Amino acid sequence: MKKFFLISFLLFLAGCEQPAKPVPLPENNFLVIAHRGASAYAPEHTIGAYELAIQMRADYLELDLQQTKDGKLVVMHNRFIVNQQKEIAVADLTYEELKTLHEEGTGQRQTVLESAEKTNEGLISLEEVLERFGADVNYYIELKTPASYPGMEEDLIAELRDFGLLDGNQNPPRIILQSFDRKSLQRIHKLEPDIPLIQLYSFDKAPSFKESDFQKLNKYASGIGINKDVVSKELINQFHRHGLDIHPYTVNEEEVMRRLYEWGADGIFTDHPDIGVEVKREER
Numbered sequence: 034m035k036k037f038f039l040i041s042f043l044l045f046l047a048g049c050e051q052p053a054k055p056v057p058l059p060e061n062n063f064l065v066i067a068h069r070g071a072s073a074y075a076p077e078h079t080i081g082a083y084e085l086a087i088q089m090r091a092d093y094l095e096l097d098l099q100q101t102k103d104g105k106l107v108v109m110h111n112r113f114i115v116n117q118q119k120e121i122a123v124a125d126l127t128y129e130e131l132k133t134l135h136e137e138g139t140g141q142r143q144t145v146l147e148s149a150e151k152t153n154e155g156l157i158s159l160e161e162v163l164e165r166f167g168a169d170v171n172y173y174i175e176l177k178t179p180a181s182y183p184g185m186e187e188d189l190i191a192e193l194r195d196f197g198l199l200d201g202n203q204n205p206p207r208i209i210l211q212s213f214d215r216k217s218l219q220r221i222h223k224l225e226p227d228i229p230l231i232q233l234y235s236f237d238k239a240p241s242f243k244e245s246d247f248q249k250l251n252k253y254a255s256g257i258g259i260n261k262d263v264v265s266k267e268l269i270n271q272f273h274r275h276g277l278d279i280h281p282y283t284v285n286e287e288e289v290m291r292r293l294y295e296w297g298a299d300g301i302f303t304d305h306p307d308i309g310v311e312v313k314r315e316e317r
């Protein structure tokens with residue numbers, strides 16, 4: 034009988050196994066994250082905008098993801114597309130339908146840089162981006178409104194795995210995932226604990242984080258992304274004391290980049306990766 038209880042207790046303990054700790058991001062870095070590509074110079078979320086970001090030596094290509102009715106992961110910021118003054122959910126359209134509507138809406142987009150003249154593409158899928166750039170660059174991918182797309186986390190992981198992007202330990206990591214949706218990130222952490230995760234926040238005024246917030250974050254996140262206007266040196270220090278990185282968004286002014294660098298921010302999302310890279314080079 035005693036043996037039976039001992040075995041049951043051991044089985045119970047095994048079932049209570051703690052999830053792995055989040056992987057730390059490389060120390061003393063200032064990641065230049067090209068927000069939707071080099072989107073100050075070419076239409077956002079296009080191959081051209083990502084090519085420019087690579088030429089500008091950004092550390093990461095940032096992209097937002099939605100998912101179509103037929104399961105395609107598409108690189109797009111909004112959950113809806115506007116057509117004839119009506120909003121249609123991406124989740125209600127097939128990839129082909131969405132692509133057609135997207136082209137109708139973006140056909141006239143102009144690029145700012147002459148060198149990026151041919152960047153006027155329509156909608157792109159994650160697959161197209163990964164096929165184009167492969168494992169030569171780093172990706173910082175946002176799951177947008179994942180609650181609207183059941184299974185999005187599994188689909189994304191499978192696609193990254195197919196492209197060999199989850200193999201081995203790269204420094205800095207090849208893939209960082211981000212979301213405003215805590216549950217989605219916690220789900221990913223259970224599925225793939227080796228992927229660094231960034232919890233996104235947006236605040237109207239300076240936030241105050243409690244010990245309990247840090248305890249929660251420390252279970253699944255490597256850091257946070259937060260709107261730049263509420264970031265202070267104290268906030269950065271507070272996150273560092275809790276072992277969490279902090280990446281303000283969206284930072285386009287050189288002066289603000291320099292200030293965040295001096296305060297110890299671990300990276301910035303920027304539409305101007307060229308300026309970010311230059312600031313990083315000069316400040317080092």
Ligand code: G3P
Nearest residue numbers: 068097175211258282302
């Ligand atoms: O992902 C960080 C930042 O990009 C979040 O805002 O609206 O530009 O995706 P958004």
Ligand code: CA
Nearest residue numbers: 095096097175
């Ligand atoms: Ca984003």
